[in-house]
Amino acid sequence: xxxxxxxxxGIEKNFGRTEIIRGVSLEVxxxxxxxxxxxxxxxxxxxFNLISGRLTPTAGSIxxxxxxxxxxxxxxxxxxxxxxxxxxxxxxxxxxxxxNIRCAVLWSMGYRYSFxxxxxxxxxxxxxxxxxxxEINLVDRRQIQAGVLxxxxxxxxxxxxxxxxxxxxxxxxxPTAGMSRHEAEHAVALIRKVSExxxxxxxxxxxxxxxxLADRISVLVYGKVIACDAPARIxxxxxxxxxxxxxxx
Amino acid sequence: xxELAQTATLTPARGRxxxxxxxxxxxIATAVLFIVLPQIFTSGTALTTMSLMGIAIIxxxxxxxxxxxxxxxxxGHAVYYGLGxxxxxxxxxxxxxxxxxxxxxLIPLVGGFAGLLxxxxxxxxxxxxxxxxxxxxxxxxxxxxxxSALILRNFFGGEEGITTNRTKxxxxxxxxxxxxxxxxxxxxxxxxxxxxxxxALTRTPFGRMCNAVRENPERVHFVGYNPQVVRFxxxxxxxxxxxxxxGLAAINFEIVNSAYVGAGQSGLVLLAAFxxxxxxxxxxxxxxxxxxxxxxxxxxxxxxxxLYFGFLFVGMVMFAPFGIAGLLMMHxxxxxxxxxxxxxxAYALALVTGLVALTGVILxxxxxxxxxxxAPDGPMMSFLxxxxxxxxxxxxxxxxxxVGVGGWLFRRVWPIATGAFHEALAHxxxxxxxA
Numbered sequence: 092x093x094x095x096x097x098x099x100x101g102i103e104k105n106f107g108r109t110e111i112i113r114g115v116s117l118e119v120x121x122x123x124x125x126x127x128x129x130x131x132x133x134x135x136x137x138x139f140n141l142i143s144g145r146l147t148p149t150a151g152s153i154x155x156x157x158x159x160x161x162x163x164x165x166x167x168x169x170x171x172x173x174x175x176x177x178x179x180x181x182x183x184x185x186x187x188x189x190x191n192i193r194c195a196v197l198w199s200m201g202y203r204y205s206f207x208x209x210x211x212x213x214x215x216x217x218x219x220x221x222x223x224x225x226e227i228n229l230v231d232r233r234q235i236q237a238g239v240l241x242x243x244x245x246x247x248x249x250x251x252x253x254x255x256x257x258x259x260x261x262x263x264x265x266p267t268a269g270m271s272r273h274e275a276e277h278a279v280a281l282i283r284k285v286s287e288x289x290x291x292x293x294x295x296x297x298x299x300x301x302x303x304l305a306d307r308i309s310v311l312v313y314g315k316v317i318a319c320d321a322p323a324r325i326x327x328x329x330x331x332x333x334x335x336x337x338x339x340x
Numbered sequence: 341x342x343e344l345a346q347t348a349t350l351t352p353a354r355g356r357x358x359x360x361x362x363x364x365x366x367x368i369a370t371a372v373l374f375i376v377l378p379q380i381f382t383s384g385t386a387l388t389t390m391s392l393m394g395i396a397i398i399x400x401x402x403x404x405x406x407x408x409x410x411x412x413x414x415x416g417h418a419v420y421y422g423l424g425x426x427x428x429x430x431x432x433x434x435x436x437x438x439x440x441x442x443x444x445x446l447i448p449l450v451g452g453f454a455g456l457l458x459x460x461x462x463x464x465x466x467x468x469x470x471x472x473x474x475x476x477x478x479x480x481x482x483x484x485x486x487x488s489a490l491i492l493r494n495f496f497g498g499e500e501g502i503t504t505n506r507t508k509x510x511x512x513x514x515x516x517x518x519x520x521x522x523x524x525x526x527x528x529x530x531x532x533x534x535x536x537x538x539x540a541l542t543r544t545p546f547g548r549m550c551n552a553v554r555e556n557p558e559r560v561h562f563v564g565y566n567p568q569v570v571r572f573x574x575x576x577x578x579x580x581x582x583x584x585x586x587g588l589a590a591i592n593f594e595i596v597n598s599a600y601v602g603a604g605q606s607g608l609v610l611l612a613a614f615x616x617x618x619x620x621x622x623x624x625x626x627x628x629x630x631x632x633x634x635x636x637x638x639x640x641x642x643x644x645x646x647l648y649f650g651f652l653f654v655g656m657v658m659f660a661p662f663g664i665a666g667l668l669m670m671h672x673x674x675x676x677x678x679x680x681x682x683x684x685x686a687y688a689l690a691l692v693t694g695l696v697a698l699t700g701v702i703l704x705x706x707x708x709x710x711x712x713x714x715a716p717d718g719p720m721m722s723f724l725x726x727x728x729x730x731x732x733x734x735x736x737x738x739x740x741x742x743v744g745v746g747g748w749l750f751r752r753v754w755p756i757a758t759g760a761f762h763e764a765l766a767h768x769x770x771x772x773x774x775a
Contacts, residue, residue: 143562165561175562183555194552197545198564204573206546213545256564 094157096121096260096290097142097173102151104137104314111137112148113314119260121156124291126301129311130334135294136178138311139264142292143175144168155260170198174258178265178294180245182252184238188229191237191248193220195255219255226285227251243274247281254285261286263293267300279304302326310334367536374528378521385636387520393632394527395588398534400612400624402581407610408618409542410574411554412467413475416482417582417609422601423458423485424451424583426496428590432504443512448530448587455583456576463575468568470557482606489598501597504590517591527588534581539621541577550574608635611649615656617663626664644709648702674761677768686753686760693749699724700742707735 097119104112111134119125127135140146142153144165152161160168183191193210196219202208210216224230227247232240237248246266253261266282267275279300282293295301301308302322309319312334318325325331377390399421406412428451435442466477489496496502507518515522541547549570552560557567590596599605608631616627634652638645660667674680703723710721711730719731728735 145561164566166564166566169562169564181556181559181562183552183559185555186551190548190551194548194560195563197549202545204546204549204565204569206541206544206573206577208545209540209543210545210548211543216545252559252563 094121095119095154096123096156097292098154099138099142100152100154102138102141102153103149104134104141104146105149111314112141114151115311115314115316116151117309117316117319119290119292120307121259121290122288123306124286124304125293126305126308127292127294127311128296128298128301128308133311134314135311136264139175139262139294142168143173143262169256169258172258173260173262174253174256175262176249176253176264176266178268180242180249182237182245182248185236187233188235188237188240188248189220189224189233192223192251192255193217195252196220196223196257199256199258223251223255226254227281243270243277246270246274246278250278250281250285258289260290260292263291263295265294265296267295267297275300367532370535371532374532375525377528378524384520387524389632389636391520391524391527391592392636393629394524394531395585395592396609396612396628396632397531397625398588399582399585399609400616400628401535401538401621402578402585403609404613404618404621404624405538405541405550405574405578405581407613408620408623409547409554410550410571411557412470412571412574414478414606415475415603415610416478416480416485416606417578418603418605419462419482419485419601420455420459420579420582421586421589421605421609422489422596422598424455424586425590425596425600426502426586427451427454427583428587429502429504429596430495432506432509432590433502435509436505439510441510444506444509444515444517444591445512445526445529447509447591448584451587451590452580452584455586456580458583459576459579463572463579467571467575470567470571474571479603482601482603486598486602489601496598497596499598501595503595506591506594523592527592530584530588534584535625538581542621546570546573611653615653615663617665617667619662620665620669623663623665630664642706644705647705670761673768673772674764677771679764679768679771682764682767683757683760686757690750690753690757693746693753696746697743697750698746700739700744700746703735703739703742707739 095118097117099115099117102112102115103110115134115138127138129135137146141148144160144163144167147162152159154160155168155171155173158171160171163171183194186194193216196216197203200213200216200219202213202216221230224233227250229240229244229247229251232244237245240248246269250263250266253263263282267278270278275297282291283304293304295304305322307320308322308325310317310325310328310331317334318328318331320328374394378387381387381390399417402420403414403417406414406417428447431442431450432444432447434440435447462481466474466481469477490498506523507516509517517523517526542550549560549565552563552565553567553570553574560567560570586596586600589600612627612631613624614627615630616625617623631649634645634649638648642648656663662669671680671683674683706721706723707730710717711719714721719729720727721730722728723735730736
């Protein structure tokens with residue numbers, strides 16, 4: 092099963108006359124951990140927004156597991172098995188940690204807009220929520236309002252909300268940004284664990300994290316993918332060094 | 341304010357049985373309270389007041405499904421209350437005319453379904469937007485219906501409204517619903533049913549997602565939900581319960597007129613929910629009780645009661661944005677650890693000085709009102725059963741002294757009161773720590 096999880100074909104995105112994404116074609120294989128790197132302003136987050144439906148591409152098409160999802164709303168894409176996290180923490184700040192995760196598991200378990208079932212009696216929902224809290228190590232903090240968690244805990248919760256629905260394809264936007272080395276190590280271990288058996292596409296600035304975690308790396312520079320290959324070859328690629336790592340040697 | 345985990349306080353599986361038992365106990369206690377209230381407050385005025393409170397509670401709770409639960413600020417919620425009332429009145433008249441076997445206690449359901457229907461119609465337009473745009477659309481729709489009420493005379497009855505007679509409907513258990521106490525019990529029963537239903541709604545997948553939409557609609561998209569659909573369902577259900585309240589009002593007054601759907605009614609329910617505290621399920625209940633009480637009591641005591649009402653609202657928004665329920669919940673840890681007694685002396689001090697200053701302010705307002713608006717009545721007026729002339733200097737000096745001295749003392753005492761609170765809170769936290 093090495094089909095493509097996500098396939099971008101000639102994606103372009105303009106904001107007015109500013110071209111942010113200038114023809115990106117990219118294939119993320121099923122089951123791989125794929126990292127996207129590139130300098131600030133290269134369009135990495137914009138590309139994530141396009142894939143997850145937050146933005147609609149100006150041109151090109153996005154194919155998810157063989158199905159064209161271009162122009163679908165974010166919740167429709169989510170229901171097709173793609174879940175994402177955000178670079179700037181995007182949680183439900185005044186809800187408890189428990190509620191945050193529970194809200195994220197409900198749809199995938201088929202409860203939809205049910206207003207006739209008592210939520211506390213849904214044993215499968217509680218079990219799944221408990222399981223996710225365990226995975227992100229926030230069991231002890233379940234009662235706390237998400238907004239008062241520490242930064243690293245909020246990042247973990249962000250990942251928890253992303254994986255809670257059991258999506259096969261996960262997009263993580265700079266999951267370790269702003270963390271101390273120690274916290275980042277924890278986060279990497281967490282990401283490794285939760286991406287087991289799934290497809291992962293992540294944006295990351297920390298090269299240590301990228302080369303440690305990724306099966307393949309894409310390099311995005313000024314709205315174009317200039318390289319897409321295994322980590323060792325990316326490191327050795329002169330074009331990447333020229334454009335991104337800044338070494339002309 | 342982080343303690344204000346509000347209605348979202350979770351119930352993990354462990355404490356579930358105990359909290360369920362506590363909840364059932366609470367509802368039974370409420371039912372008992374509703375039953376015995378007319379035995380405690382026996383006067384006719386009290387019975388009428390309590391009937392209105394019951395209606396106001398349903399209405400305010402339905403409003404809070406939007407504002408408190410889903411984060412939708414509506415300026416036109418009276419539309420669903422009023423249209424529920426009109427449909428209920430027409431239903432009653434139809435039942436009367438055709439002698440249909442539909443008893444009065446079921447009439448509020450007609451109001452409810454009318455509210456639901458118009459919620460579906462208007463909600464399909466207004467809930468496409470959130471935030472300010474939603475608020476503006478709700479205001480526009482409110483104005484639209486309010487002005488139609490004066491134009492479509494056949495349905496709305498113009499200025500006079502539509503009257504009915506609740507006593508001549510098909511009878512069950514030989515209840516005529518002529519006496520007010522029978523109407524009170526009908527309202528109380530519906531009030532209890534609606535309270536339980538609306539509380540239960542907050543404990544469903546949909547209810548939880550309402551809170552998620554309130555907190556962060558964008559993130560809701562990325563967990564598979566369409567926030568627009570959540571808002572729409574919330575809007576329709578809020579319309580349903582508002583319609584039940586309207587139907588009960590129609591039964592209670594035996595008349596429905598254009599004021600039911602107007603901006604005044606929409607504003608009143610907003611005030612009630614906000615003063616009570618929109619962040620708590622119990623908040624709008626407290627707000628509805630207080631606002632109804634003030635509406636009836638204050639208007640007897642003073643002609644400028646709306647002015648005081650406005651002061652109360654502004655004061656709450658500025659100094660207690662979490663409402664009465666918020667103030668009460670702030671003291672919950674103290675009450676739980678038995679440290680509440682420590683703050684009471686300081687609170688009493690603040691209360692007394694505050695009341696002195698407040699009396700001065702009220703005296704000023706009443707004298708100015710008497711001096712200007714009611715000048716033709718002569719200079720004599722009475723305040724707290726004391727008769728005096730506003731044309732003399734003394735009462736003005738007294739008012740100034742009350743405000744000055746009371747205010748000065750209050751400002752000295754206030755830090756003591758807040759200090760006592762924080763000290764008791766710290767103590768309560770310490771006590772809870774080892775557990």
